[in-house]
Amino acid sequence: MAKPAISVPQILDKLESFHGCQEPCWPVEPYLFLVWWHCGYPASDAACARGWEALNREVGTSSWQLLATPVPKLARALKPGGMVPELRAMRLKEIASRIDNEFGGNLRAALTGPLKDIRKTLKKFPNIADPGADRIMLFADMAPLAAVPSNCVHVLVRILHGKERENYGVNYREAHLAIEAETQATFDSRKRAYLLLKKHGQELCKRTNPKCEMCPVNSFCAYFAGHARGSAKVAAKRSAAK
Numbered sequence: 001m002a003k004p005a006i007s008v009p010q011i012l013d014k015l016e017s018f019h020g021c022q023e024p025c026w027p028v029e030p031y032l033f034l035v036w037w038h039c040g041y042p043a044s045d046a047a048c049a050r051g052w053e054a055l056n057r058e059v060g061t062s063s064w065q066l067l068a069t070p071v072p073k074l075a076r077a078l079k080p081g082g083m084v085p086e087l088r089a090m091r092l093k094e095i096a097s098r099i100d101n102e103f104g105g106n107l108r109a110a111l112t113g114p115l116k117d118i119r120k121t122l123k124k125f126p127n128i129a130d131p132g133a134d135r136i137m138l139f140a141d142m143a144p145l146a147a148v149p150s151n152c153v154h155v156l157v158r159i160l161h162g163k164e165r166e167n168y169g170v171n172y173r174e175a176h177l178a179i180e181a182e183t184q185a186t187f188d189s190r191k192r193a194y195l196l197l198k199k200h201g202q203e204l205c206k207r208t209n210p211k212c213e214m215c216p217v218n219s220f221c222a223y224f225a226g227h228a229r230g231s232a233k234v235a236a237k238r239s240a241a242k
C-alpha cells in the first residue's frame with residue numbers, strides 16, 4: 001500500500017481549521033447515552049435530539065420514569081425522533097428494566113474491570129455493537145479508545161488509501177488502527193479525532209456524492225486523486241474519439 005500523502009494529525013488540524021472545535025451533542029453518561037440512542041430512528045444526531053427533547057418534556061429519562069410509563073405514551077413521546085416509535089419505546093423499557101434489575105440502578109458503577117468485560121456488558125444492550133461500545137467508553141472517560149464514528153468509517157480510509165472497501169468491518173478496523181497509531185492515547189485527543197471525522201463525514205465527505213471540491217484536505221486525499229485521474233482518462237478518451 002502506498003504511503004499516505006498526509007498524516008492523521010495533519011488531517012485533523014486541517015479539519016479543525018475548517019469545521020472548528022467540536023463538542024459532543026449527546027449525553028456522555030453511559031445509561032443516558034443508551035436512552036438517547038433510542039430516541040431517534042434512523043439514529044442521526046438530529047433525530048435523536050428531537051426524540052430526546054420530547055422524551056424529557058413528556059416523560060423524563062430516569063429508569064423509574066421509563067418503567068412507570070405505558071408503552072403507548074412512551075411511543076407518542078418518541079414520535080418526533082422518527083420511525084418505529086413503538087419498538088423504540090419497548091427497547092427503552094427493556095433498557096430501564098435491566099438497569100434496575102441487573103445493575104441496581106447504576107450502570108456506570110457496574111462498568112469496571114477489564115475492557116473486554118465492559119465491552120461485553122455494553123454489547124448486551126439493544127443496538128450496541130463494537131463501535132457503540134467504543135464510543136460510550138471514550139466519551140464517558142472510561143478508556144481513551146480510538147473510536148470511529150459508526151456512520152463515517154469511510155472518511156479516513158478514503159483520505160489515506162482511496163476508495164473505501166465494501167466490508168464495513170474492514171473500514172472500521174483500518175480507520176481505528178490509523179487513529180490508534182497516529183494520535184495520542186488521551187481522552188482529549190481521541191475525542192477530538194472522533195468528533196472531527198464525524199463532522200466531516202456528515203457535512204462534506206458523505207457516503208454518496210462527497211463534496212470534494214469544497215474539502216479542506218482534497219489535495220492530500222487518495223480518493224479524490226483517484227477520481228481526478230479517472231476523470232482525466234475519460235476526458236482524454238473522449239477527445240481522442242472526436
Ligand code: SF4
Binds near residue numbers: 159206212
Ligand atoms: S476530498 Fe472528497 S473523499 Fe476526500 S476527504 Fe474530502 S470529501 Fe472526502
